[in-house]
Amino acid sequence: MATCSVGNGEDETLGKMKRERTRRSYENGNATRRQILKIGAGAALALPLTVPRPAKAQNEDFDVIVIGAGISGLAAARRLNELGFSVVVLEATSQVGGRIRTDWSLGAPFEVGAGWIHRPDGNPISRLAADIGAPTAVTPDESFQVFAKDGQAIPASVIEAKYFDLERLYTRIDTTFDKDQPLSDAIRRVSKGSLQDPVLRWMMSAYTEFSTGAPVEKLSAYYFDEDDEYDGADVVLPGGYDQIPKSLADGLDIRRNTLVESIEYEEGNGAAVHTSKATFESSFVICTVPLGVLKKRIITFDPPLPKAHQKSIDEIGFGSVTKLALKFERAFWPEGTQYFGYMSEPKGRWNYFVNYRTISPENILLGVSVGDYPFVAEKMSDADMIADCMSALRAMFGQNTPEPIGHLATRWSEDPHTLGAYSYTAVGNTPADFDRFATPVANTILFAGEHTTFDFHGTVHGAYLSGLAAADRVQRALAK
Ligand SMILES: Cc1cc2nc3c(=O)[nH]c(=O)nc-3n(C[C@H](O)[C@H](O)[C@H](O)COP(=O)(O)OP(=O)(O)OC[C@H]3O[C@@H](n4cnc5c(N)ncnc54)[C@H](O)[C@@H]3O)c2cc1C
Numbered sequence: 001m002a003t004c005s006v007g008n009g010e011d012e013t014l015g016k017m018k019r020e021r022t023r024r025s026y027e028n029g030n031a032t033r034r035q036i037l038k039i040g041a042g043a044a045l046a047l048p049l050t051v052p053r054p055a056k057a058q059n060e061d062f063d064v065i066v067i068g069a070g071i072s073g074l075a076a077a078r079r080l081n082e083l084g085f086s087v088v089v090l091e092a093t094s095q096v097g098g099r100i101r102t103d104w105s106l107g108a109p110f111e112v113g114a115g116w117i118h119r120p121d122g123n124p125i126s127r128l129a130a131d132i133g134a135p136t137a138v139t140p141d142e143s144f145q146v147f148a149k150d151g152q153a154i155p156a157s158v159i160e161a162k163y164f165d166l167e168r169l170y171t172r173i174d175t176t177f178d179k180d181q182p183l184s185d186a187i188r189r190v191s192k193g194s195l196q197d198p199v200l201r202w203m204m205s206a207y208t209e210f211s212t213g214a215p216v217e218k219l220s221a222y223y224f225d226e227d228d229e230y231d232g233a234d235v236v237l238p239g240g241y242d243q244i245p246k247s248l249a250d251g252l253d254i255r256r257n258t259l260v261e262s263i264e265y266e267e268g269n270g271a272a273v274h275t276s277k278a279t280f281e282s283s284f285v286i287c288t289v290p291l292g293v294l295k296k297r298i299i300t301f302d303p304p305l306p307k308a309h310q311k312s313i314d315e316i317g318f319g320s321v322t323k324l325a326l327k328f329e330r331a332f333w334p335e336g337t338q339y340f341g342y343m344s345e346p347k348g349r350w351n352y353f354v355n356y357r358t359i360s361p362e363n364i365l366l367g368v369s370v371g372d373y374p375f376v377a378e379k380m381s382d383a384d385m386i387a388d389c390m391s392a393l394r395a396m397f398g399q400n401t402p403e404p405i406g407h408l409a410t411r412w413s414e415d416p417h418t419l420g421a422y423s424y425t426a427v428g429n430t431p432a433d434f435d436r437f438a439t440p441v442a443n444t445i446l447f448a449g450e451h452t453t454f455d456f457h458g459t460v461h462g463a464y465l466s467g468l469a470a471a472d473r474v475q476r477a478l479a480k
């Protein structure tokens, strides 16, 4: 398989020299805390133990440990590897890609996580796709049909006019208030009744709640749409999004099924990373686990993280988005239409459907639940989730709509290694809460991942760029 390069063209020998220098600095002088930890572990083994434990091999030692083999971790590891540093990636699951995962079991590329390269012009993920020769296909935003709650088809002209109303509403919110508040409250204040207007209400959910991954009741009215984007019409990868992380992973030292449990660190002495398998040591750690994992404190930091970092972890929002792919014997919908909208209640319940016939021969509709509803849907059994989604499809396409012959459901809020879909700007958050993650902790622990960049949070490109930025910081520090 062709592989992507994230290198910046720097001479490989230079990287190797830096690596040698780092190693020498550990080997000289007094015992570092990492060496003391190592001695401590050996000493503990000498003590009589009630339960005999297998003797541990000596801890493996690297310049950099990257935690998580999602796109941010892979980008960081690949760049540092290309520069000649010794890098290991520790990944809890058996797979690479994290929130990029393609399931072909229905015969088409069902994207469990990320589906689109949003605004592909200038987007670094487009370059990665081009580097490996992965074709992309436009999913045209203007190809849609929206249905009212009772199944009545709404003319496209009505949707387009309301879209401009929504834009105007959001602009007024931007310029009206001097205090942050939930987006839903701000909407009520600037335009009483908008939240009850069925078309606007659908758009607020299908567009805003989908793109931010959060209910309008929890989004910051100040910052919910202040992030950045590139240009062009969204594209998908008909050969599967996972081609991108797989190509980045090629040739890296990735330890799968290795759950990081705790990290001991000290300025100047690096870190000891304790996992379900072994302890690893390094000068730097790049931690890319999802915000949901950090919130739940699944990894213990010793000493605890600084208050400012912990505040970002605790306060930045992390929502969910549920996808349900339903495969049918035949297409009972207009095969050329890209998207179908449904003005459901509650508002985030199966309100958006992607037609797979535009990118594959399979008769698949992909339903999406957003806002608060994923936390309801993801608690359902598959059978209940299908029945719930089918009631929306039957309202749209008629009571005779057939049962599906296959399905795939996602439950990101229940996945123990993610615990949600992507980060959002909650009421009271500021861009600085995200960007604070760029500050290394004790010159040893760095963070990367979609939640560590305000401008592109919640996206593949944001995560990827954050990984490269963390690698550059490590490179500069190791070069000193
Ligand atoms: C349903 C859904 C739809 C999306 N749609 C899009 C889209 O269309 N376009 C877009 O640009 N973005 C989309 N996104 C967002 C995008 O997928 C993410 O922003 C991006 O993939 C996150 O990458 P990451 O490296 O930050 O984290 P992840 O990909 O989550 O990587 C983190 C890794 O850490 C591992 N890990 C967790 N805990 C531990 C531990 N204790 N020890 C070791 N490893 C651990 C995880 O298993 C995972 O592999 C979507 C996300 C979801 C969930």
Ligand SMILES: NC(=O)Cc1c[nH]c2ccccc12
Pocket: 118, 210, 211, 212, 422, 458, 459
């Ligand atoms: N995770 C995402 O893809 C967020 C996003 C950005 N722009 C969008 C447009 C539509 C749906 C989601 C998004």
